[in-house]
Every structure is written in structure tokens, then in C-alpha cells.
Amino acid sequence: MKLLPRVAAAAAVAVIGVGSAGTAYAAPAGPASELVGDSCPALFALGIQGTGESSPDTPATLDTGMLSQVFMPMMVKTTNSAGDTLAGRAYVPYPAGFGGAVPGANVPYSQSVEEGLQNLIDTAAEVAQACPNTVFTGAGYSQGAHVMSMFAKHVGAGEGPIPANKLVGVALFGDPTRAPGSPLFPGAAGQTSPKPAPGTTGAQVEKISAPAQATPEGGGIGPTADTAVAYGSLTGRVASICEPGDLSCDAPANAPIMRAVTNIAGQSELSSGDPIQSLTSISEALALTTIKTAVPVINEDIQGTTLANLSIDPKKSLSERVAIASDPRTEMPTAQEAISAVLKVGTIGFNAVKTVAKEVLTPANIAQLATVGLANPAAGVALFATKLVGAIPKLMPPATTSRLTRQAFDVVKDNISDNADLVSTTALTKYWNTVRAHGSYGSTPVTASGQSAAQFVAEWFAALAKDVAAGTDSSSVTSTPRVTSPTTTAPRTSSSTTPASSGATSARPTSTSPVAAG
Template sequence: MLKRRRIGRLLLIVLVLAIVAALLIGFLIYQWLKPPPPPPGPGQPGTTTTAPSNRPQAQPADCPDVLTLVIPGTWESKAGDDPYHPTANPKSLMLKVSSPLEEKFDRSRTEVYTVPYKAQFRNPTNLADRQASYDDSRAQGTRRAEEKLRKTHAHCPLTRYVLMGFSQGAVITGDVASDIANGRGPIPAADQDLVLGVGMIADGRRQPGGQHDVAPSPAGVGAEIALGGFGSMVPGTTLSGARSGGFGDLSDRVYSICAPGDLICDSPTVNDSLSAIGKLANAAGNPVHALYATTRYWKSNSGQSATQWMTAWASKLISGAPHPEHT
């Protein structure tokens, strides 16, 4: 009887320790993946292939030459935001890219569409946190981005596309681009040439060498790859690992910016939970992720901030895009 009690107590202790470890890892994952609040107040165009012969010679008059699809990061959007005049977060990092493009180009040349979605990240260890989970937020953002692309392509068969995103928005942007490249996306594989470029700032599924890594580019991987072995250990926060099939034939048009030390996109690979806890603990309070609009932690070889580089890159793509006939 005494032996059974001892075994029972031991099992209880092991169970409690396992629960505590899971909660700790969940909290640290939350601290790692969430971006801090925003601070106060150019590459070469990708090559395209010959257009399929079954495309029409012209498209409807209301179609833009280019659709610029922008996906903000965590806490930078809301589900009910206006995609043409987003106001959910006036300090949104992606506004520093989309606003200059809207000012430079006429709506007929490029339609700048900012995907409205929850853009939240619930702390899995805080029962009082009523935000949407990362999985729910990401799913809504992906669904809405795909819906816009699908509807545009159906109505405007000659329109080209520039896709851009930051943080959670970069993950969604990369996921959508990967799906298109691998024949499972909202734009058919035969029309991949319509995608002029894909730009990501702080991609949580980044794999160095899987795309054009804009210098300076660190050697680490995205947090979802570093912690991919934990899968869905934390409820509502699925760590998806690497993208299946990568960017395929689109890889020559995909550009990724990651600041050294930003553990969202520059993480060491984690193989065991004890190592994860130690490395995740060092990520709490990391300020790098919030400052891509400055040159404090990342600047291009020509001295541009990440948002300046992305604006110049997208502007060049839009300026060089074809001018399809309209009916």
C-alpha cells in the first residue's frame, strides 16, 4: 500500500511538472512570436514567363493593371477595417509602404488593397486574454487574402500582382505565395507569371536561401521553423514548420527582409524543450521587431530602412508592369 502511494505521488508530481512546463513554453512562445507595440510617432523585378495563349486580349475597364495586396502584422489591423483606407492602427508598419504607393500611382495603375483581418495573438497562458488565437487570426487573414486574389483574377485575367506583408502578415503572404507556386492557391499555377513579386518583412517561416534574402541577412530561421517540432503543443498556436514545396517557381520573385537578432525570423533551431525554454526566455522584450521603419537594426546596403526598401522595390515592379488593354 505504501509503495502504491509513493508511486501515485510520483506520478502526480510528474504530471504537475509536465503541465507547468507546457504553460511555461506556451508563455515564452507567446512572448517570442508577439510583436511589441509599434514605436511612436530595391530589388530587381522578377522574370515572367510567356502568357498562356488562352488569355483574352483585354479585360474590363474597372480592372487595375496591378493589384498590390498588403497584409499588416499583429495588432495592425481589424476584421472590419476599410481595405482602401485602413485606420485600425495609424502606426501600422505596412502603412509606411502602402501610403507612398497610393500617392505615387493612380488607382487604375495599381489598386492598393490592405487585407482586413483580426490580426491578434492570444496569450495561451492568460485565461483572461480574450483576443483571437494566432491560429484563428492567421486563418482569417489567409482566407480573406485568397478571396481577394481569387475574385480579382476571375474578373481581371490580365491584372498582375504584388504581395507584401509584415510579421503575422508576412507569414500569411508567404503561405499564399507558396500555395500559388505549388498549384494549390487562389491563382492557378498556369498564371504564376502574373505574380510580379512577393515581399516579406520578418517572416516567421523564413528559411535562408529559399528566396532572395535582402542583405544584411542573418543565418537564423523563422520561429515557426525553429519550434516546428512542438507542432500544436500550445492550444491555438500551431507552429507550422517549413512551407511545403517552398516558393517553387516563384522563388526568383520572392524577397525577404530580416533584421539580425529579430527572433521572429532569426531564431536558432530548437531540438528539445529544455533548450527551447532557455532560448525563448532570452527573446522576451526583444525590441528589434518593432523598428523596421528605422535603420537602427536593419538597413540596406544603400542605407534604406526596410519599409523604404520595400516601397522602392514595389514601386519599380508596378512602374515596369505591362499595360493591358481594357474594354
């Protein structure tokens, strides 16, 4: 049994802080005017870096981290000899923290993802307002892929700061929200190449060589509530690239307890400088998970009102319930649900007391206890204990004991089978070097021409920019004056209200989930 938490904890640690070192810390990103300059590009790429690769005050145009291997070549491919460019880019700053488990912001993963999503929404809205004719692409790596996936789902559902036809391509590397066995383009079965940007011929995109990797069978290590099976209107324009063996996106399907450990770690502040704070944070996460697990188990899985007719009928395995409860977005039980659980346990307990009372507090026993107790109180207590011990077996008749034993065995068996991949030699061998897999997106060849995943996305985004420019007259696009307004000159903060963009409704995101991904 010690193997399970050890493997799960290793999984959580293995996929954090694998990004490039040397992230600089300088002045925070300014408003849209500082991102697009005096003229608007045909295409603007938004990037969200991995854990430890960003911070709230990292410059938005500083080319570091894994995504620099996408954006730097993209900029080269879209800039002519005169220095005119079809594309712009920004690495949206955010905490990129994991509760102190990696250098950088000492904030829980769940909070980091939430702030990253809001900053991404704000930045997209600002650029869209300044450059209404510009279209967007998005890229995210690891924790940043979690953020970008959530953003794409908002946009694809018509709830983002820009309309879906303005987000022409999204690339996710090592995405914790990846659905188990998801193809390269989630929700678009059989699609092997990127779709053209809406309103273009796609002539340049057609030339792109798509990745030819085998589809990993696992899924993202994030909470099931965040799993992205498809992206609404964006389905087919979102690519989820996952290196086999990368636990952030290819975690074993049969390991819900790993997800639970990861979620709890993602809610915690793991500060090495303040162990008491760390323990308190972990305890709070565990306590909330316990409450959110226990109430539905009592109300839904336990049947009967006495120990004699008690039975266990699990609607979900205990591992699944814990994994769901560990997601901080899983709501606490309502007061009525909690009261119902307490009353149910109380009723079972009361009926058990009645059964004992019927056996112990008979007129004959009372007379015997009174006679012995008056003469020798100590002997009276001993006699009462003897009567009580003799009555307890009647709470659980042999037939009931056998039934409950069998049901309890089934519960344990189901939890072992649910987590079979944690004790599977084949499964564990696959992840022996997950750190290497998680950091390979800029180096491992994935296309027939030998390109890495990062190089493929750089080519894809550059092709989108060229197609968009060709459809609108590239000379006018790259020199379109930026629209100035008070909203584009105000500093952006993570708590700001999202400005509305042309043709779309802007909405603040709901709180997001923690996960142990880099």
C-alpha cells in the same frame, strides 16, 4: 527547470501586438469593384497586417499598421501628376487575433491565420476576375507574413486563385514560417536582388538596391509543418526579410520546447474577462498534445513486452515530439494506433503482474497466508504485503535497472541539448530586445543606400508596376475597364467559396497552425 517555460512564454508574448496602434474599425471591405474602381491597374498589391493591426471589419484601403509604410510610398511612386496610377492596394481584413492576448479579436491564432488565408484567397480571386490583365504583389507582416507565406506556397504549387506568373513579387516581414538560416530569397541560394516580373525586361527592377543584412541563423517560431524552404514556381520572387533577434522569424534553432509552448498558446483563448474559459481552452490544447505525444512514444520508442526486457529507443527527442504534437494540424492517433499503445502498456503491465504472482502466489506462500489469515486477518494482510514487497525487486534485475537508467539519462540529455539555446547566455542576449527588432522594419536601414526594409519593398513593388506597364502600354493598362459580373458585386465572407480565376485553380486551404507571432 523553471527557466524553460518562463523563457518560452516570454518568447510567445514578445512577438505579438508589436504593430502600429490606432487601427480603425469601420465598414468591412467590399467586393472587387470597391477596391479597383472603374479601371484596372497594372499591378495590385495585397497586404496582410500583423497581430492587432486588423479586424474582420477594417476597411481594406485604410492606410495604417506597418504595411502602410510600404503601400503608401508605393502608391505615390506609381501615380503621375494627373492622378493616374499604375498600382492599387488592399489590406485584406481578418481577425489578426491571438486568443485575447492582444486587443482585438478574441480568437486563437490558428483560427485567425486560417481565416486570413481564406480572405486573402477570396480577395485575390475577386480582383483577378474583375481585372484579368492585372498582376499582383503581396506583403505580410508577422502573423500576416504567416498568412502570406501560406498563400505564396499555394500559388507556387499551382493551387492558388491566380497563376504563379501573375504573382510577381512577395515580401514577408518577420515571417514565422521562415526556415532556419534562410537567405533573403528562400530556396534561391546566391540570389541577392529581386527577379523581374515574368514577361518584362525588368529594367526598373534592376535599379533596386537589395537589402545587405547578415542572414539570421534562427528560423520562424511557427510549427515545423509550415516552414517554407522554397515556394515552388515563385521561388526567387519571394523575399523573407528578418531582423536579427526578432523571435518571430529568428527564434533559436535549439529550442523545440519554445515552439511547443507557442503552439499551445496559439490554440488557446486567453480571455482576461473569462479565466475559466482561458483555463479550459489551454487544458484542451494540453490534453490533445499529450495524447498525440504519448501514443507515438509508446508505439515507436518503447521496446519490449516485460519490465525485464524493456528498453527506450527514441526516434525523436521528447521535445521534438511535443513540438510536433502541439501543432493543431498534427492528426490525432487513429483508433488502431491508440489501441496498439493501450495493448502494449497492458501487456507490459500484465507480464509484470505475472512475475509478481509467480513469486507471491506459490503453494507454500498460499498455505502460509491461509493459516495466518484465518487466525488473524490483519496479520495475513501484513504478511501478504511483505511477500509482495519482497517480490517487486525481481521485476527489475540489477542489469536491467542499469540499462534503463542509462537510457533514461540519454533521453534527458538529448532534451537538454535540443533546448540548449534556452539556457545559453549568448543566445538569450541576442533576444534581449526582440520587441524593438520586431518593430524595426520601417526604420532600421538595410540597404547600402540607407533604406529601411519597408522602403526597399515599396521601391521594388513600384518598379514591378512600371515594368509591367511598360511591357503592355501603360495608358491602356490604367484605363482598362473593370470586368463586371455577379461575383464581383456579392459581399465577401470568410466562409465563401473561392471563385475560379483565369488560368488557375482555386482551392480552399487546409487548416493552418498556431504560432506565437505578432
